[in-house]
Amino acid sequence: MLVLLISKTVADAFNGNIYDLIMKAKGLPYLEAHAEPYMRQLTVADVLSGPLWTFHGVEKVGTIIHVLRITRHNGFPIVDERSEDDSRVLSGLILRAHLIVLLKRKDAFMSTPVERGGGGAEFSAADFAKRGSGNGDTIDDLQISAEEMEMYVDLRPFTNASPYTVVETMSLAKALVLFRQLGLRHLLVIPKISNVSSLFSCLI
Known part of the structure; x- marks a missing residue:
């Protein structure tokens, strides 16, 4: 047991998770579990690309x-x-x-x-x-x-009338955490210039 623990610790120090390595080797799209430090300096708007295709009702x-x-x-x-x-x-x-x-x-x-x-x-x-x-x-x-x-x-x-949305000034790191932890496929970005209608708050 001690040998297994030591070998795993040494392997983790030099390589990532074996499943992550296999996905990267196969070129499969993969979203890292944690945001990179530089993402805290970026907003969602900084990484948007277009054009955005929309439909009318x-x-x-x-x-x-x-x-x-x-x-x-x-x-x-x-x-x-x-x-x-x-x-x-x-x-x-x-x-x-x-x-x-x-x-x-x-x-x-x-x-x-x-x-x-x-x-x-x-x-x-x-x-x-x-x-x-x-x-x-x-x-x-x-x-x-x-x-x-x-x-x-x-x-x-x-139409899904209540999709998850974030404001365009949100930190990219925070948006990534939200996207991954909720298991989302889509996350809509809206302008920061909008009226506030209400607030959800914890009473504790």
């Missing part, structure tokens, strides 16, 4: 198809403009897989961008259930006619 089918074909993003923010000041308001986040389900079923297609959720279509949770690895539909599997490309889809009923 009611979006044209052709626009969705175009964005899905030219990007590999897994999630897309849903934003809408306020008529009072033309500012953009975050409505939520929708996943690529859910968009493909909507485009494949076509039940939610509308001829005009009217204000009625889902175009009267009915979906169940099973329709959006995560498929097994490699079994999901892709954008190339869809058959959309030219007429359907001019139709619209109300994305709001299928």
Whole structure:
């Protein structure tokens, strides 16, 4: 037992975890458990890259198809403009897989961008259930006619209306800890210029 303890201590001093080394050798994407010291000097805004692809609450089918074909993003923010000041308001986040389900079923297609959720279509949770690895539909599997490309889809009923967000001035190290500890796939960054609506606080 003592020999094993000494050998492990010596090995850890010269090399990282064997599983980490295997993932790095295979070139697999891997997020370190701890933030590097330099990350404390950076904000989230310092590492952002673009362009940011977003959709409106009611979006044209052709626009969705175009964005899905030219990007590999897994999630897309849903934003809408306020008529009072033309500012953009975050409505939520929708996943690529859910968009493909909507485009494949076509039940939610509308001829005009009217204000009625889902175009009267009915979906169940099973329709959006995560498929097994490699079994999901892709954008190339869809058959959309030219007429359907001019139709619209109300994305709001299928949107995650409460995605995790951080302000753009947050420390990159803090955002990394949040991202990893919560096991997130997406973390939306919002401007620091926004109104404060409330505060959660511990009473102890």
